[in-house]
Amino acid sequence: MQFMFKKRDNIKEIEEGKYLSPKFDENGLIPVVTTDFQTGGILMHGYMNDEALKKTIETKKAHYWSRSRKKIWLKGQVSGFVQIVKEIRIDDDQDSVWLSVDIGNGASCHVGYRSCFYRSIPLGKIDDGKKIEMKFEEKEKKFDPEKVYKGQPNPTKI
């Protein structure tokens, strides 16, 4: 792919201009938030490198950079749950990306839930020495990860 991102050389242009000039961090990555086009809820938080962002724009299928596998990753390549991109936005200083995607009746989380954000944190004062107990907001998995990802390493790291 030969199209270019504009060089970042002027803060006013970055914030108020029309040209895409994303900022990749010291590892060459930009954080990406992916929301569900149907429900508006957040499905996942990931990262892209330059190539993944360009591929996503051109193919309208979400590509990420897998930090655990250290490679470009077409979301859904193993599970079949491809994310069809409906809209991409970038923020004021162009250092984070928002994808809105259509996943049909599928799922986005390798644990099996529709969204990776299936647990909520209680709010308010917590007693000294207490651990925080979360609540499951999704009760049923959309698929069985042991079948779908059979033989694949778990991306979660301690």
Next chain:
Amino acid sequence: MQFMFKKRDNIKEIEEGKYLSPKFDENGLIPVVTTDFQTGGILMHGYMNDEALKKTIETKKAHYWSRSRKKIWLKGQVSGFVQIVKEIRIDDDQDSVWLSVDIGNGASCHVGYRSCFYRSIPLGKIDDGKKIEMKFEEKEKKFDPEKVYKGQPNPTKI
């Protein structure tokens, strides 16, 4: 604040357990996506350290870690646009946070727009050598940043 996050020592517990055990990166930060409780849209993408996350949980007001100012930051302290937290969720491997907040008729972006994600990126094949021209999805600023942030440095970096 004396309450504790659970130690991360078991992947199954991190993914499927009920205890909050967030993963902070090598800089002690966790990425945070903040959505608008009223519209569902993304307002901003930021970072928290351990203390900012605890303060947010206990006070129900969003606190972030400012990477440019290198300090904890009660969102709205200067602008008055405090974010009242309605819900907090965490993802499967507990390395990113989702806040849903109420900002009333206010704004979240230091440039003056309601959301930091006020520009969309066109999708599809881009001609060789072309730069990408974005579209403004928000047309009117909610406030004048030169008045509200008078004398403050711009957090955007090249």
